[in-house]
Amino acid sequence: MRFVEEIAVKEQIEIRNDWTREEIAEIYHTPIFDLIYKAATVHRAFHDAQEVQVCTLLSVKTGGCPEDCAYCPQAARYHTDVKVHKLLPVEEVLQKAQEAKESGSTRFCMGAAWREVRDNKDFDKVLEMVQGVNKMGMEVCCTLGMLTAEQAQKLKEAGLYAYNHNLDTSEEYYDQVITTRNYKNRLDTLENVRHAKISVCSGGIIGMGETINDRIGMLHVLANLPEHPESVPVNALVPVEGTPLESQEKVSVWEMVRMIATARIIMPRTMVRLSAGRVRMSLEEQGLCFMAGANSIFAGDKLLTTANPEVDSDKLMFEMFGLQPRKAFK
Ligand code: SAM
Ligand code: DTB
Ligand code: SF4
Numbered sequence: 550m551r552f553v554e555e556i557a558v559k560e561q562i563e564i565r566n567d568w569t570r571e572e573i574a575e576i577y578h579t580p581i582f583d584l585i586y587k588a589a590t591v592h593r594a595f596h597d598a599q600e601v602q603v604c605t606l607l608s609v610k611t612g613g614c615p616e617d618c619a620y621c622p623q624a625a626r627y628h629t630d631v632k633v634h635k636l637l638p639v640e641e642v643l644q645k646a647q648e649a650k651e652s653g654s655t656r657f658c659m660g661a662a663w664r665e666v667r668d669n670k671d672f673d674k675v676l677e678m679v680q681g682v683n684k685m686g687m688e689v690c691c692t693l694g695m696l697t698a699e700q701a702q703k704l705k706e707a708g709l710y711a712y713n714h715n716l717d718t719s720e721e722y723y724d725q726v727i728t729t730r731n732y733k734n735r736l737d738t739l740e741n742v743r744h745a746k747i748s749v750c751s752g753g754i755i756g757m758g759e760t761i762n763d764r765i766g767m768l769h770v771l772a773n774l775p776e777h778p779e780s781v782p783v784n785a786l787v788p789v790e791g792t793p794l795e796s797q798e799k800v801s802v803w804e805m806v807r808m809i810a811t812a813r814i815i816m817p818r819t820m821v822r823l824s825a826g827r828v829r830m831s832l833e834e835q836g837l838c839f840m841a842g843a844n845s846i847f848a849g850d851k852l853l854t855t856a857n858p859e860v861d862s863d864k865l866m867f868e869m870f871g872l873q874p875r876k877a878f879k
Contacts (some may be wrong), residue, residue: 559594566601568815574765577811578598585841588810592842595817600875601824601867602656602820602845604690605808608853609678610636610661610671616729618717620757622789622854623662629791631854636661636671642784649849650687652860655877657682658690658713660853664730665695676707683708688877690750695730695738701745705706710878711748711780714738719766722759735850739774749778752822755808756786756800764808772815780845781819785826800826802834806841813842820845828856828877832866839870 579587592598612633613625622629646657659678666672675693682689691704692713704712717723720732742749753767771778785800805823812821822845823838830838848863850856858866869875 554861558590559824560597562591562594562817564777564817565815566773566775566777567746568769570765570769573769573772573811573815573817574762576814577761577768577807581806584807584810585837588813588842589840591814591817592844596687596844597875598839599871599873600844601839601872602822602875603654603848603863604656604658604822604845605646605652605849606658606660606847606852607637607642607645607649607672608634608643608662609659610634610660610663611854614662614664616664617727618729619726619793620717620754620786620789622792624792625704627791627793629789636674637675643685644677646685646687649734650685652848653750653864653874654848655686655874656690656711658689658692658711658847660692660713661694663694666693666697666700668700672703676703678708679704679707686877688748692750694817696741697874698741698744701747702719705745705747709747711750712742713750713782715753715782716767716770716782717753718757718759719763720770721756721766722763725759726757736770739778739875743776748780748823749774749776749784750780751778752780752782752784752812752824754784754786754825755804756788756797756826757794758797765811768808768811769817771812777816777819778813779819780822781812781816782822782824782845783812783843784824785829787825787828787852789855799829802830802837805830805834806837809838809843810841822846825852825855827858832869834868836870844875
């Protein structure tokens with residue numbers, strides 16, 4: 550439901566790509582109830598606050614990744630419980646997409662534990678998967694690592710709707726988390742995705758030992774891209790045994806709320822996704838995140854390799870909060 554006042558607010562809000570770090574810090578540090586109120590006001594001006602996008606993730610190629618991302622259970626160099634698995638057959642992936650559609654998801658995101666896409670048979674199969682999911686009438690998304698402009702174009706031609714490639718953290722903190730590729734590589738991939746007219750999904754993780762300044766730094770880069778990403782996932786670190794970040798403390802809900810609310814205020818049109826970490830949040834905590842402007846989630850019992858809330862408990866949550874799944878391609 551939209552109120553007349555909310556539509557009036559929209560006209561007063563300018564979409565900006567020239568935020569200063571100081572301005573973002575000021576928003577981030579606003580007293581919490583004022584921050585939530587402001588974010589909710591922006592949210593309601595640009596979106597239907599009852600609508601939440603429901604996305605399903607599937608790991609189509611699991612484990613054995615050559616990168617050293619300190620948070621990731623799929624990096625070959627860390628000793629985690631993740632079993633290496635080759636690319637799933639196309640039919641199996643399409644079956645999972647059909648199931649996701651039937652359970653109410655409108656976006657299907659396929660992830661691969663790759664550093665980058667290579668022009669090989671596996672990429673051809675991913676293109677087939679993209680075609681198949683697109684034909685089902687779902688928004689199809691991939692997260693496959695770094696992409697060239699040509700590969701982005703091929704994905705677009707196969708029907709790819711969105712591409713996820715996270716900045717993960719600030720440029721300053723980046724090399725504390727990943728050393729096998731740099732920040733510029735990330736930005737180049739995002740530019741290739743944008744250039745191919747694919748919807749951009751890019752966000753990051755909190756709870757990796759970064760400072761608040763790093764969180765603000767990441768939001769600063771995202772909000773000052775030539776066009777805001779259409780989706781910004783905010784992940785709370787899922788600490789996995791065997792990874793260098795296994796002992797990181799859980800982030801408090803207020804930190805998630807501040808990230809989500811700040812992203813909402815500085816990127817009003819963007820879908821802000823309450824991503825990894827929901828399994829350790831109560832319904833009340835998730836409710837605060839929706840109040841602060843989150844309007845997208847990953848649903849399904851699994852993220853890529855770690856647990857996510859049960860589909861039935863999410864259905865109950867939607868009922869309790871009066872939320873509805875957002876339609877595809879809106
Ligand atoms: N390999 C590709 C890449 O790194 O771009 C795609 C898959 S990768 C798993 C996608 C994203 O998942 C990462 O950029 C990171 O933001 C997120 N992620 C991975 N492990 C995580 C964890 N333990 N907790 C929270 N987010 C995580
Ligand atoms: C994103 O920002 N979060 C998702 C998706 N994009 C690919 C991945 C979360 C992964 C959490 C750890 C796991 O399940 O392996
Ligand atoms: Fe590999 Fe992606 Fe995990 Fe990094 S986040 S180790 S690139 S699967």
